[in-house]
Amino acid sequence: MTAQHAVFGHPITHSRSPFIHAAFAQAEGIALQYRAIDADLETFPAALQAFFADGGRAANVTLPLKEAAFALCASHGHAAQRAGAVNTLIWREQHWHGENTDGSGLVRDLTSRHGLDLRGCRVLLLGAGGAARGVAPALLDAGIDELVVANRTASRADALVDAMGEPGRVISAYWEALDEQGDFEIILNATSAAHGATPPPKLPSSLVNSRTSAVDLNYGAAAVPFLAWANAAGCRKQIDGLGMLVEQAAEAFHLWHGRHPDTEPVYAQLRAQLL
Ligand code: ATR
Numbered sequence: 235m236t237a238q239h240a241v242f243g244h245p246i247t248h249s250r251s252p253f254i255h256a257a258f259a260q261a262e263g264i265a266l267q268y269r270a271i272d273a274d275l276e277t278f279p280a281a282l283q284a285f286f287a288d289g290g291r292a293a294n295v296t297l298p299l300k301e302a303a304f305a306l307c308a309s310h311g312h313a314a315q316r317a318g319a320v321n322t323l324i325w326r327e328q329h330w331h332g333e334n335t336d337g338s339g340l341v342r343d344l345t346s347r348h349g350l351d352l353r354g355c356r357v358l359l360l361g362a363g364g365a366a367r368g369v370a371p372a373l374l375d376a377g378i379d380e381l382v383v384a385n386r387t388a389s390r391a392d393a394l395v396d397a398m399g400e401p402g403r404v405i406s407a408y409w410e411a412l413d414e415q416g417d418f419e420i421i422l423n424a425t426s427a428a429h430g431a432t433p434p435p436k437l438p439s440s441l442v443n444s445r446t447s448a449v450d451l452n453y454g455a456a457a458v459p460f461l462a463w464a465n466a467a468g469c470r471k472q473i474d475g476l477g478m479l480v481e482q483a484a485e486a487f488h489l490w491h492g493r494h495p496d497t498e499p500v501y502a503q504l505r506a507q508l509l
Contacts, residue, residue: 235265235289236265236266236267237264237265237266237267237291237292238266238267238285238288238289238290238291239255239266239267239268239269239290239292239293239294239490240268240269240270240271240285240290240293240294241268241269241270241271241293241294241295241296242271242273242278242281242282242285242293242294242295242296242299242303243270243272243273243295243296243297243298243299244272244273244274244297244298244299245272246270246271246272246273246296247270247272249270249296250479250504251268251270251294251296251483252268252269252270253500253504254479254480254483254500254504255268255483255487256268257499257500257503258483258484258487258495258500259487261495261496261499262487262491262493262495264491264493271285273299274298274299275298275299275302278299278302278303278306279302279306282306282323282330286325291324291325292322292323292324292325292490293322293323294321294322294323294483294486295320295321295322295323296321297364298364300319300320300321300334300364300368301318301319301364303319303320303321303323303332304318304319304320304332306320306330306332307320307323307329307330307331307332308329308330308331309326309329309331309332310331310332310333311331311332311333311334313333313334313335313337313338313371313372314332314333314334316371316397316398317334317336317337317367317368317370317371318367318397319334319336319364319367319368320332320333320334321333321334321335321336321368321482321486322334322335322485322486322489322490324489324490333486333489334368335482335483335485335486335489336365336368336369336372336478336482337368337369337370337371337372337373337375338372338481338482338485339478339479339480339481339482339483339484339485340369340372340373340449340451340478340481340482341372341373341375341376342481342484342485343473343477343478343480343481344420344447344449344473345376347477347481347501348447348471348473348477350420350447350471352373352376352377352378352420353376353377353378353379354377354378354379355378355379355418355419355420356378356379356380356382356416356417356418356419356420357373357378357380357381357382357418357419357420357421357422358382358384358412358415358418358420358421358422358441359373359381359382359383359384359422359424360384360385360409360421360422360423360424360425360434360437361385361423361424361425361426362383362385362387362390362391362393362394362424363390363424363425363426365424365425365426365451366383366385366394366424366425367394367397369422369424369451370383370394370398370404371398373422374398374400374403374404378420379403380403380404380405381398381403381404381405382405382406382407382415382418383395383404383405383406383407384406384407384408384409384412385406385409385425386409386425386434386435388406388408388409391406391407392406394406409434409435410435412437412438412441413438413440413441415441416440416441417440417441417442417443417446418441418442418443418446419443419445419446419447420446420447420448420449421437421441421442421446421447421448421449421464421469422448422449422450422451423448423449423450423451423452423457423460424451426452426456427459427460428452428455428456428457428458428459428460429452429456433459437463437467439467439468441467442464442467442468442469444470445470446464446468446469446470446471447469447470447471447472447473448460448461448463448464448467448469448471448472448473449473449474449475450472450473450474450475451475451478452474452475453474453475453476453479453508454474454476454508457474457475461474476501476504476505476508477501479504480497480500480501480504481497484497
């Protein structure tokens with residue numbers, strides 16, 4: 235029987251997940267149908283129920299539903315628990331179980347694809363919303379030395395720092411005072427600033443050293459402003475979020491099917507589509 239899968243979110247028409255999972259399934263010889271379902275915070279519970287009634291037992295969840303999905307799950311994996319957000323749903327023992335593969339997907343992209351060694355790094359995380367919360371625990375688990383969180387709204391940075399529960403290793407900084415924070419091996423943009431009309435507050439070039447990699451969780455046009463700054467500021471590497479997108483999908487695929495697909499062919503196809 236063909237397994238029913240879906241990604242829920244709003245907006246969802248531009249989601250690449252159906253393409254990615256169809257390609258993985260074909261390569262692995264697994265029969266599955268993977269569709270995009272438009273659902274907002276209000277309609278998500280009913281949409282998930284309808285999906286379940288249709289035989290759906292595995293799904294992804296994207297913006298703005300990751301926290302709502304967390305609340306809907308009766309059990310959570312370690313990463314989802316720490317992030318307070320779920321991007322992968324699995325029906326297990328008569329309930330929805332929630333996992334979060336965003337952080338592990340990012341770490342796999344940075345280490346395997348881009349050859350970064352995260353151990354001992356000072357990391358600056360820009361943003362403190364859902365995307366930042368999703369990746370912060372995995373960066374800590376990967377052995378970074380220190381995580382400095384800066385956000386336009388300082389109180390949200392403080393809340394993220396508190397949620398990580400590692401005072402001293404995870405600290406917040408005022409965006410306006412980032413020139414007092416020294417330099418970083420990794421500067422990670424987890425803001426959605428490029429989607430809005432207001433540009434983010436300026437970043438000082440003193441954040442950059444000779445080994446700094448700049449990483450944007452966005453890809454396509456939304457990654458252009460931050461990576462252009464990184465280029466001008468002299469960052470050694472500029473990495474967008476396309477690899478993370480493919481890797482988080484592969485981690486979800488592994489949770490559902492017990493196999494980790496080769497991500498390189500799909501990554502190459504998506505990269506070519508972006509050019
Ligand atoms: P997501 O799930 O994509 O993280 P979110 O939870 O709405 O979405 O968070 C968006 C993040 O981008 C927040 O850190 C937000 O900062 P605020 O907490 O101050 O709102 C950040 N952000 C959005 N627009 C921004 C801008 N123009 N400049 C700087 N940060 C911005």
